[in-house]
Amino acid sequence: xxxxxxxxVEEARRLxxxxxxxxxxxxxxxxxxxxxxxxxxxxxxxxxxxxxxVLLGGAWGYSSSSDMELxxxxxxxxxxxxxxxSSQKRSLEVNVGTQRTIQDxxxxxxxxxxxxxxxxxxxxxxxxxxxxxxISDTIKNATTRLGTFTDKRLFVNSEGSRIEVxxxxxxxxxxxxxxxxxxxxxxxxGESRCxxxxxxxxxxWTKFCAEISELAAKVVDAQMPVAxxxxxxxxxxxxxxxxxxxFGHASEGDLVTTKESVLQGKLGTTLAGPDVTIYDQGRIxxxxxxxxxxxxxxxxxxxxxxxxxxxxxxxxxxxxxxMHMEPTGNARAMNFENSPIVRQTNYYMKPRExxxxxxxxxxxxxxxxxxxxxxxxxxxxxxxxxxxAVGPSxxxxxxxxxxxVRGTTVSGMVLETLQTIDAVGxxxxxxxxxxxxxxxxxxxxxxxxxxxxxxxxxxxxxxxA
Amino acid sequence: xxxxxxxxxxxxxLAEKFDASxxxxxxxxxxxxxxxFHEKIESGKTSQLTGIGVRAVVGKRSGFSSSSSVxxxxxxxxxxxxxxxxxxxxxxxxxxxxxxxxxxxKVDGIFDKRTAEIETDTLVRKAVEIIDFVRSRDSRLTxxxxxxxxxxxxxxxxxxxxxxxxxKGTYASFSMKVKAEDAGKKGISDESYEARSWRAxxxxxxxxxxxxxxxxxxxxxLIPSAxxxxxxxxxxxxxxxxxxxxxxxxAEAVQKGRSPWIGKIGQHIAQDTFNVTDDGTMKGGFMTWGxxxxxxxxxxxxxxxxxxxxxxxxxxYTAAKDKVAxxxxxxxxxxxxxxxxNPYTRTPTPAPTNFVLKPGDAKRDELIEDxxxxxxxxxxxxxxxxxxxxxxxxxxxxxxxLVRDGELSNPVKGVIVSGSFFxxxxxxxxxxxxxxxxxxxxxxxxxxxxEMSIAGTQNFP
Numbered sequence: 001x002x003x004x005x006x007x008x009v010e011e012a013r014r015l016x017x018x019x020x021x022x023x024x025x026x027x028x029x030x031x032x033x034x035x036x037x038x039x040x041x042x043x044x045x046x047x048x049x050x051x052x053x054v055l056l057g058g059a060w061g062y063s064s065s066s067d068m069e070l071x072x073x074x075x076x077x078x079x080x081x082x083x084x085x086s087s088q089k090r091s092l093e094v095n096v097g098t099q100r101t102i103q104d105x106x107x108x109x110x111x112x113x114x115x116x117x118x119x120x121x122x123x124x125x126x127x128x129x130x131x132x133x134x135i136s137d138t139i140k141n142a143t144t145r146l147g148t149f150t151d152k153r154l155f156v157n158s159e160g161s162r163i164e165v166x167x168x169x170x171x172x173x174x175x176x177x178x179x180x181x182x183x184x185x186x187x188x189x190g191e192s193r194c195x196x197x198x199x200x201x202x203x204x205w206t207k208f209c210a211e212i213s214e215l216a217a218k219v220v221d222a223q224m225p226v227a228x229x230x231x232x233x234x235x236x237x238x239x240x241x242x243x244x245x246x247f248g249h250a251s252e253g254d255l256v257t258t259k260e261s262v263l264q265g266k267l268g269t270t271l272a273g274p275d276v277t278i279y280d281q282g283r284i285x286x287x288x289x290x291x292x293x294x295x296x297x298x299x300x301x302x303x304x305x306x307x308x309x310x311x312x313x314x315x316x317x318x319x320x321x322x323m324h325m326e327p328t329g330n331a332r333a334m335n336f337e338n339s340p341i342v343r344q345t346n347y348y349m350k351p352r353e354x355x356x357x358x359x360x361x362x363x364x365x366x367x368x369x370x371x372x373x374x375x376x377x378x379x380x381x382x383x384x385x386x387x388x389a390v391g392p393s394x395x396x397x398x399x400x401x402x403x404x405v406r407g408t409t410v411s412g413m414v415l416e417t418l419q420t421i422d423a424v425g426x427x428x429x430x431x432x433x434x435x436x437x438x439x440x441x442x443x444x445x446x447x448x449x450x451x452x453x454x455x456x457x458x459x460x461x462x463x464x465a
Numbered sequence: 466x467x468x469x470x471x472x473x474x475x476x477x478x479l480a481e482k483f484d485a486s487x488x489x490x491x492x493x494x495x496x497x498x499x500x501x502f503h504e505k506i507e508s509g510k511t512s513q514l515t516g517i518g519v520r521a522v523v524g525k526r527s528g529f530s531s532s533s534s535v536x537x538x539x540x541x542x543x544x545x546x547x548x549x550x551x552x553x554x555x556x557x558x559x560x561x562x563x564x565x566x567x568x569x570x571k572v573d574g575i576f577d578k579r580t581a582e583i584e585t586d587t588l589v590r591k592a593v594e595i596i597d598f599v600r601s602r603d604s605r606l607t608x609x610x611x612x613x614x615x616x617x618x619x620x621x622x623x624x625x626x627x628x629x630x631x632x633k634g635t636y637a638s639f640s641m642k643v644k645a646e647d648a649g650k651k652g653i654s655d656e657s658y659e660a661r662s663w664r665a666x667x668x669x670x671x672x673x674x675x676x677x678x679x680x681x682x683x684x685x686x687l688i689p690s691a692x693x694x695x696x697x698x699x700x701x702x703x704x705x706x707x708x709x710x711x712x713x714x715x716a717e718a719v720q721k722g723r724s725p726w727i728g729k730i731g732q733h734i735a736q737d738t739f740n741v742t743d744d745g746t747m748k749g750g751f752m753t754w755g756x757x758x759x760x761x762x763x764x765x766x767x768x769x770x771x772x773x774x775x776x777x778x779x780x781x782y783t784a785a786k787d788k789v790a791x792x793x794x795x796x797x798x799x800x801x802x803x804x805x806x807n808p809y810t811r812t813p814t815p816a817p818t819n820f821v822l823k824p825g826d827a828k829r830d831e832l833i834e835d836x837x838x839x840x841x842x843x844x845x846x847x848x849x850x851x852x853x854x855x856x857x858x859x860x861x862x863x864x865x866x867l868v869r870d871g872e873l874s875n876p877v878k879g880v881i882v883s884g885s886f887f888x889x890x891x892x893x894x895x896x897x898x899x900x901x902x903x904x905x906x907x908x909x910x911x912x913x914x915x916e917m918s919i920a921g922t923q924n925f926p
Contacts, residue, residue: 029810035721038557042550045531045810046539049514061585062510066533083509086586090593092505119528119553127555141723177723177854184725184854224857227883228690228924258503260609260644262651337512378846380863382609382644382653383682385879387847387861409850409859411881411920441501441612462859462881465692465918 002164004070005156008052008077013158015081017054019096021157023294024050025336028115029149032122034130036142039123051336052077056084059091062339096317099297099327101159106291107166110196114148114170117197122146125200126172132206133176138217141177144209145190147434148197153294161296167289169446170199171434174209178216185406187216187373187392192434194289215373218404219392225405225463230366231396232410233359233455236429237371238390240449243278244347244438245377246386246417248449251280251304251312252440253319253330254342255381262384262414263310270308271415275424277350278305280314282329286430287346287448292329294340299329304347305418316342334443341441346432349451352424359423359455361399367461368394368401369410376436379414387411409462417456425453469494470631472535473623476519479544481625485521485551487563488544489624491758491797492517492535493809497616500588503609504596509585516809518797521547525560528553531810561785567628567760570793574749577662580635581617587663588613595672599643602676605683609653611641615663620808622760630760637663641672645679652682652876654864655844659905661749678843682864685876690921694839695882695914696832696868699902703909705848705858706822709886710741713853714768715794715815716783725854725887726774734774735890738825738897741769743778745793745818752796752818752906759795759813766792768820772891780815794818817906824910825897832896832913834871840919841866841873842882856887884917893917 005022012020026048033040050073051064061084063076126146133142148170155163171192178185189212193199234242255261282290282299290299295317303311313323316331319342331340360368373391380386390410395402430450437446473490480488494515501507518531521544528550530543592611599608619633640657656675658666697705718724726734745763747753756762759781767775779787780795796816797808833841845860865877884893898911 039555041529041812042554043529043531043810043812044546044550045518046542047516047533047810049533051512059506060508062508064510064512064514066514066516068534079511083511083585086584086589087500087506087509089589090506090596092507119550123553123555141721143721143723186723186852186854226924227881227918227920229920229922230924258609259607260503260642260653337514339508339510375850377850378861380653380846380878382642382651383685383863383878384651385846385861385863387850387881389847389850389859406855406857407852408857409847409861409881409883411847411861411879413879442499442614460687460879460881460920460922462861462883462920463918464883465690 001154002156002162005154008073009156009158011074011077012052012054015077017056017081019055019158020053021155022050022052023336024154025152027149027151030114030122032126032146034126034144037131037134039127042119047335049336052080053339054080054084055094055096056081057088058093059084059087060094061087064337094318095321097321099159102161102163102296105164108168108194108289110168111198112196114168114197115150125205129172129205129209133174133209133213135210135213136217138178138180139176139213140179142213143175145173145435147171155296157296163292163296165292167194168196169194169434170197172200172205173435174212176213176216178220180220183220185216185220187212187219189372190433190435192432215392219406222404222406225367225408225461227461227463227465229458229460231363231457232366232459233368233453235370235453236427236450238369238374239451239454240348241371241374241377241388243349243451244344244447244449245379245388246412246414248344248347249379249381250414251314252342253313253315253323256313257319257322260382266310269310271310272305272308272418272421274307275352276305276308276418276421279303279350280345280347282345284346284430288432288446290345293331294333295331297327297329299345302328314342314344316340332445334445338443341443343440343445344447346430346448348430348449351426351428351452354423354425356425356453359425359453360396360401362455363396363399366396368396373407384414385411386414411460417459420457421454422457423455427452469619469621470623470629472517472540473621476517476540476544477623477625479541480519480521480548483545483548485523485548487522487625489520489563490517491622491809493618493620495616495618497614498583498585498588499612499614500585500592501612502592502596503611504607506589506592509588514807516807517543518809519543519547520812521551522563523548523551525556525558526551526554527560529812559786563624563626564628564760564781565626567630568762569630569755570746570762570764572746572753572755575634575661575753577635580615580637580663583615583663591668595668598672599676603680605645605647606676606679607644609642609644614638628760630756632755635661637666639666639668639671641675643675643679645683647683650683652679652685654678654682659751661751678864682876685878687879688867688877688921690923691919692916693919694836695917696836696839696841697912698843699900699909699911700904701842701845702912703904703907706820706909707907708849708851709853710820711817714778716777716779716787717815719777720783720786725856729774732774733772735769735772737771739769739772739890740823742821743768743817744821747819750819751903757793757795758797758808761791761793761795763793763818778815778817780813783815819906819908821908822910824899824901827896827898829898829900829911832898832911833868833873835896836868836913837870839868840877841868856885858886859883881920882917883920889914
């Protein structure tokens with residue numbers, strides 16, 4: 001297959017491309033859903049195809065096809081060339097510079113290929129976990145999802161790089177709906193790992209799923225938090241989401257070069273207290289596996305904020321050239337059908353010294369907001385507003401963590417929120433998910449995020465008046 | 466098209482050969498063009514994808530498998546895998562059969578030849594026009610993000626009971642974001658539109674709207690927390706309807722105990738002014754098709770009539786379980802674990818087609834004129850995080866205005882608007898405008914809610 005890609009790259013050069021790359025991808029996915037003690041659906045998919053990107057006269061052209069016949073692929077190249085020619089008017093005059101040639105093959109350490117596991121075994125694990133979630137009559141719905149995939153990506157470019165990345169992932173997710181006294185609430189949580197099927201085999205999922213149901217049954221009787229602006233302690237599950245939404249997107253080079261991001265022009269500026277250091281890292285325990293991006297650039301650790309000072313952005317080759325910086329390995333594509341764009345990999349905060357109790361101590365009246373059961377977030381990078389859902393949380397009064405409150409929605413302003421982080425905890429947790437990822441420009445990619453517990457002096461909670 | 470049908474027939478025969486008592490093949494071929502731009506053209510692409518998904522049933526056990534390769538060997542692999550999964554599955558006592566009465570409704574406005582033939586040069590020309598328009602309108606303005614997508618999809622369904630259907634359709638969408646910058650202040654605004662044809666999109670009007678509003682948003686800020694009236698503009702309320710109904714109004718959610726509408730058929734769940742139809746045959750509708758994703762004819766289904774819940778949305782499986790007829794709502798759209806899924810990779814489940822809230826007779830201006838103290842919300846983020854089970858709605862405002870004594874005043878951003886959606890439809894929505902617009906397959910007019918909680922800079926006691 002590498003040779004086919006090399007031929008395509010050569011063909012692009014022959015047709016006038018100054019730079020070109022070809023990507024082959026094969027993804028095998030299994031997604032099984034169990035509901036109320038029964039198997040609901042078992043979906044198994046194989047997606048395979050080639051995408052080519054060419055640079056011609058300073059303009060990009062991209063074309064992809066699931067039809068792998070060589071004559072069809074040559075047509076794909078011609079389409080990419082044609083698109084680049086059509087786009088030359090008002091083009092960005094793209095320059096990708098030059099990168100060193102890389103020849104490498106890397107993969108996730110997976111002991112058991114999930115595609116080798118028989119459907120019977122996968123169904124068995126899921127059914128047991130799902131049945132365990134039906135803990136009482138309060139639980140009116142229990143849905144369990146089991147997901148695995150393997151993703152093989154081959155990359156060849158006109159600079160002679162040839163890179164193969166094999167990733168593999170497995171995870172399980174539980175959603176429990178509790179009804180009590182006319183009130184209804186849902187709680188969901190999952191765990192995933194870049195690993196083989198051993199990650200599923202080695203864990204007691206019945207306990208995991210039962211705990212989600214217990215949480216749902218408890219929180220359905222809890223009150224909504226009070227609406228307004230509060231001091232909060234944020235747990236590691238949620239701090240990653242906050243960083244990702246409130247700061248990560250704004251640090252993406254393409255949103256900086258287009259002048260959309262509120263972080264544009266802020267390099268070297270102090271944006272947070274000295275306790276705050278933020279990294280984006282391609283390979284980290286618990287996170288997603290990105291040793292190379294989809295432009296063949298190695299992804300290591302990128303420092304975004306160092307002791308409160310903005311030190312870097314996330315870059316593709318193109319945005320790095322535009323800003324006279326080095327590429328950071330953040331050009332990622334959802335799949336072969338898409339051109340890579342600047343994305344986060346594993347975005348997290350470096351831990352410091354405080355315990356959870358010490359963080360709560362400083363709060364007269366606020367909330368301990370938690371990520372378990374949270375379902376995501378969103379940011380308006382230009383306006384600077386971000387928002388996300390939080391799971392079942394707790395009231396804090398006079399420095400003590402008190403009763404549980406229902407999950408709600410939280411919002412804040414990108415720059416302001418980072419400035420109001422006044423204490424950073426000493427723990428660290430990073431996580432990712434097989435069941436979802438981050439959406440941008442009609443592409444979804446998997447990301448990881450996390451950090452320690454942190455205290456934020458000012459965040460807005462939706463809730464009761 | 467005949468090619469997709471014949472591939473489908475082969476796949477069904479293969480599944481039957483491997484022991485399936487019934488089988489169904491769903492095939493699609495999509496071609497999509499996309500262009501992104503800001504002040505300059507960023508990048509264009511075209512992608513073509515063919516795929517097949519096979520549902521195999523062995524007795525009352527079913528399995529599903531799909532592939533983006535449709536060579537003979539791949540067809541056999543997909544059919545074999547679907548049967549193997551069916552055999553590994555449990556018996557489903559509620560399984561009735563794959564559709565036996567497939568058919569096609571007559572529909573219009575879903576395939577536009579010109580849209581199907583659009584290439585990158587057209588998109589580039591339009592992008593340049595829009596960039597020039599925004600830049601020349603006001604020197605404080607910059608287009609910071611824009612995209613067009615056009616696409617053509619052909620699709621075929623074949624099953625063991627004689628179904629042999631095909632359809633084709635087109636799509637076009639546009640979205641853009643404009644930034645205003647003045648004396649260190651920033652205002653951002655975005656507009657988007659989705660339709661079945663390129664010419665149905667009024668690019669000039671959308672670019673003008675976004676430009677005007679970006680300037681107004683220069684002075685946007687948080688406001689103190691309050692209880693006040695809230696006006697939701699049409700396409701935002703359409704998105705809210707999507708969040709609140711898509712996952713709960715389908716019969717599957719009801720049968721599985723994850724819907725607040727369980728046992729509510731025939732009951733008043735909303736005010737008399739609230740009428741909702743799922744209109745699968747609307748001319749040019751975003752989800753209009755002759756048949757649904759398992760081959761049943763699409764139709765008009767009254768969902769809420771004068772506030773009374775009349776029907777859930779059914780596919781063949783859930784209809785058989787409730788002993789009613791399918792409402793033609795089998796869909797394969799949605800997300801899977803690899804992201805936004807291609808329909809051929811999914812099994813069908815019931816979901817809305819074109820979900821239409823009937824307009825009222827108020828003008829949008831009257832909603833404002835009639836409001837003493839409130840906010841007018843045009844765009845928000847995070848409304849999709851709201852909880853359709855508890856009905857708790859939360860939306861973080863990105864473009865909004867205060868309303869004081871019947872007039873729009875200061876721009877607002879960052880506040881969270883919260884309230885019970887169930888209370889809204891049954892009690893507090895007191896004005897419905899006549900200005901229907903769609904957000905994807907949801908169609909809604911603007912509405913006013915008498916009172917909601919607005920979380921801003923202060924806390925409630």
